[in-house]
Amino acid sequence: MNVSRSRMTCVVLAAAASAVLAGPLHAQEKTPLLVYTALEEDALKFYKTGFEKANPDIEIKWVRDSTGVITAKLLAEKANPQADVVAGLAASSLALLKQQGLLQPYEPKGFASLNPNYSDTSRPPSWVGMDVWSAAICFNRIEAQKQGLPKPTSWQDLANPIYKGKITMPHPASSGTGYLDVSAWLQMWGEKDGWKYMDALDKNIAQYVHSGSKPCVQAGNGEFPIGISFEFRGHQVQKSGAPVDLIFPREGLGWDIEATGVMKATKKPVQAKRFADWMASRDANEITSKWWAVVAYPGVAKPLEGIPPDLEKLLAKNNFDWAAENRARILAEWSKRYEGKAAAK
Template identity: 50%
Template sequence: MTNAWKTLAAAVFSFGVVSSVFANTELTVYTAMENEQLAGYKKAFEAKYPDIEIKWVRDSTGIITAKLLAEKDNPRADVIWGLYASSVALMGKEGMLEAYAPAGLDKVDSKFRDTRNPPLWVGNGVEATAICVNAAEAKKQNLPIPTSWEDLTKPVYKGKIVMPNPASSGTGYSAVNAWLQIMGEDKGWAFMDKLHVNIGQYTHSGSKPCTQAAMGEYPIGISLDFRAVTLKRQGAPLEIVLPTEGLGLDINSVALIKGSKNLDAAKKLEDFAVSDQAFLLYQPNAAALARPEFNVKLKEMPDAYYDRLITVDFDKAGAQRAAVLEKWRARYDGKSEQK
């Protein structure tokens, strides 16, 4: 009898151990953040919540946005963390998001969160569109350093500029959206017509144009601002130009997918994404943050940075995205790199 009870106890204990292993909640998190950032965020969150495991699904902004929309009626994601607000706002318009007010919401700049209460999304790290100029190549090719977006339409830059395709890159779309906002609809498209003449290639990555400029493949890249900072730290001969008309921007955001079977765990992730700990992790990866007290002046970034950031209507940017991209493809897609 004693042996029988020992056997039963061992079986119960074994079952308990196995059950505890499989009791972990797996959160499927869709993101467009840079690959090198993901491990640190995952490690920090899982250290705080060891019973929850993040399963990343990572791709470019355009692909993640398209994937989420395609899965609207059968969502596979639990959380969006690290997708531009203009795309996340579109998910909200489609009724795909669960409203939630995370702990610490009151500390977030109102410009960088959904206006509803409770909000559908909350921002974390701002990403702006700047101009990367390879100063050595510009000097070699007798190219003046541009100071404005309009400068890039001058004939001297023909074939010398590379920028992201806005259909696949969130950085590209934030640039296009900014031009339309700053210049107005007609003048914005007229500007892009002139710029297109000088474009050597449209890439499918927001950071690639700056990398290409750093390598001397093209002397000028319209690109993600922080990629320029990173490359300058690595010794690249880059000059970061902040156009006088203003910087297009978007903000990486966190949001809950409506219908998630792991909603409680998903809320913990959103709480974490807005926490002090998370913003300390964002600091090395963004020149501006949704909680301004965590902003740190970067020596590589020109002083005018904060003054040049425009105020974006993310709901409008999301609502007009499909129409803008359709028009952009019809006019300019012929210079896009092969996928």
């Protein structure tokens, strides 16, 4: 009997020990959430850390690429969507995903606190804005002086033959920044004059690169004196000490919104909506304000060196639905005219 009792005691103790060990391991299990994003790589770790601190039972798994690549990937996966959430993608792309029936309308907690001008107008919204990013010209004043180039002040100035081979620009099929430029020119001036302008500009373009950041980085390095880019990267390049001036053309700035949307096909709707809730929070907007001069949460944005305090007033009129509906047609026409100067991928 004593031997039998001893054996039983050992079994009970072993089972109890196993339960104790298994408990913490079980508690540490996290639900992976697949998030497709075009957010700048500089920012990803801050969003991941902030969200996972507030939601310790969820782990973000990023799939990150440029806006055009992420948009194409989501459309290619339409029959079998993989992402749970899309974050930091252009509103013009999210409007297209909405039109394709890929997004789940959802109004995140705290939505009423956000500026409604920077989210989908439907209620509940299919996408919710984080920040505005706008076009900017990065101008290397040292290289320009060496080459005898005047400082441009407008988009039309960039069509001056004096700048032949001196300008780089993002490819609109790869880069959201490139597409917001093309869309803005067509909307501001009408299609006839918009394409006429791009024909003239193309004569001065050295190459169309596959990143919205790269033209400003190239200008900062002196590789090319002028890069059509966006204000966030221009601010960062200036902070690095590069001799770059930021120019905000007086005709109006192309712009878009980085936004979040929940995928309709997600098998983790609870976790996906919690991510959307957090991205709409003040905490997330404070992270966003480290880089962006215009954020969705009023009163959070801070002045950024080199960025005009009235940036919002410089933004051109922008119809996101038009940009989404006409995206394929515009990109096909653009490629037919200018693809020959596209940089190798």
